[in-house]
Amino acid sequence: MGVTIKQIAADLNLAVSTVSKALRDSYEISPETKARVFEYASRLNYVPNLYASSLKRRRSGNIAVVLPEVADSFFSSAIDGIEEVAQARGYHVMVYLTHEDVGREQSIVQAFRNGRVDGVLMSVVANEATRDHLVELDSRDMPLVFFDRVCEGIRSAQVVTDDFESGRKATQHLIDRGSKRLAFLSLAGDLAIIRQRQEGYLQALRDNGLDEQTNPVVCCTHTEADNLPLIRHLLQGKHRPDGIVGSVEKVATQTYTVCHELNLSIPAQVRVVGFSHLQIAGLLNPSLTTITQPAFEMGKAAATLLFRSLEKQVDVRGEKITISSVLVARQSTA
Amino acid sequence: MGVTIKQIAADLNLAVSTVSKALRDSYEISPETKARVFEYASRLNYVPNLYASSLKRRRSGNIAVVLPEVADSFFSSAIDGIEEVAQARGYHVMVYLTHEDVGREQSIVQAFRNGRVDGVLMSVVANEATRDHLVELDSRDMPLVFFDRVCEGIRSAQVVTDDFESGRKATQHLIDRGSKRLAFLSLAGDLAIIRQRQEGYLQALRDNGLDEQTNPVVCCTHTEADNLPLIRHLLQGKHRPDGIVGSVEKVATQTYTVCHELNLSIPAQVRVVGFSHLQIAGLLNPSLTTITQPAFEMGKAAATLLFRSLEKQVDVRGEKITISSVLVARQSTA
DNA sequence: CTGTACCACGAAAACGGTTTCGTAAATAAG
């Protein structure tokens, strides 16, 4: 179908190797011949077969982005940053969604064994639960960078935020604004970043002489249908908390939903702060105080790290980039 | 590095062709030999080289999704739907962002000439402006399905919503709720879907004996920095509209921003309805009445259409799937 | 006038599969 190097060679009375070298601008070829080849190739609209060259050069020019979902504004912004860097470097981005399912993550990662991608960026589903597929990926020398949701068991490059400090800061903020009884909405699944945010929460409790019993950690899931009753129960209980830290975006918005439903006033009755990257947090009712992660920058940083590993053949494992989140105070914690 | 078919053949005293056929479960190979090959291959953890087979079979197993941005919740949901269908069929999804830039769209599409993807799903940047790259793509027999933002000049499969009717319905809704003076926030760039939503708006005006002069169409851009002053001007003018139709998500949220800034009460002073896919529209201040497009379903439908074209070798050009949007009335138009 | 150093190019071997075609042996048909 398409015009090949072979045909160009024949038409120009050259060897295929000569044409190939000319097109790659090799020093072995004279300027005149190069000119002839270039001119003819572009006249024929020649475009090299990707698979032939990938087969030979052992690289695809693709990178994979593996993440739990795309509905969360953090992840969509991260994709944005990744894609920008990739496009600038001539790489192509493949997106895979795990939907918080370890099984899917495994089969996705296993598919990378055939060379479809040169490197992988990922935000894992879980920390501990069968990380064998990641170990295997690493042992095959596939460049791998974790962003946000890292897997602690693997010694690999990471781009994260200061989760412990952010958790502490968010909690301290609630206390400073006058909340007396707190709750931390955690997330099932043994994620390192959640655990650290939670540790920060507990640290803040200790710093202020509060105990864990009356200021609980409530473990939410990934599905709204589970969480709404859970949060409803929390907010309808005898000892209703008056300050809530949402460890991820969705539990914060779900808290809003329940408060609206129960006619609980934010912030008068319940203050809310959430980890979130929503651009429209300021437009919520009331505007939501957020711990905002620099998602776009994290995506860029992760991709840049990966490309350094890919192109310079340098081992970036062990490199860890930490970018600070910022607390944006709004009405929900006034 | 990896184990090849050649090695398996040597170790098993078979010809490479025999091994290849065995692995592909060819009828030419005896059950016993197949068993031997399978067993040995899996013991060696054999995984076929993607590029070798793609070179021969002339297909990549990848599809491309080309869209303006990922920040808009419509597009991220669409990706979700597309990825789901693709994963189920064993295809891989490459994501490309145009950032509303025709130039980028062109270079992205041109890169598809080398066979990296077997088919393309796209939401175009513009309708008219140099659609040559799309024509060329089509002329190379690359399966192509537009979703949402179609390019009218190309006869190609499409998945869209009933934009005219949605625009009309949104406008009529405002009128029914009591708005007397309307405005339609359009979008620069000659997009077919925007034009149709706008036509629906104009139709509703006519239906109710309203004229275009006092109920203007305001042309917004893709950048917030342009739009805020524009909307501010509109809402500060002598003849302030009391009903606004936002043709895309961002102009609706930007209207919110300006109203908050100017202390204009929604819906008392200004009613707002917007095309949007935000799950949290109900949590905005006040909750936003939306024309909600079935983004996830549209993504699935588009991908399904594409795969029909890819796998059954059937020409789907000319097929047009229209899925209805739904108007969800909330506080912003009470 | 040799020997060494480029220069510009060609022949051919990869890369790792897939596919076509051929063929020896075994079986079935006449």
Next chain:
DNA sequence: CTTATTTACGAAACCGTTTTCGTGGTACAG
């Protein structure tokens, strides 16, 4: 007992590049 047919496999071409290794030819130093 021939002749057709099926069965199970192998040899080799091929997909379209890249890359290694020559090889004539010219230029230049000794």
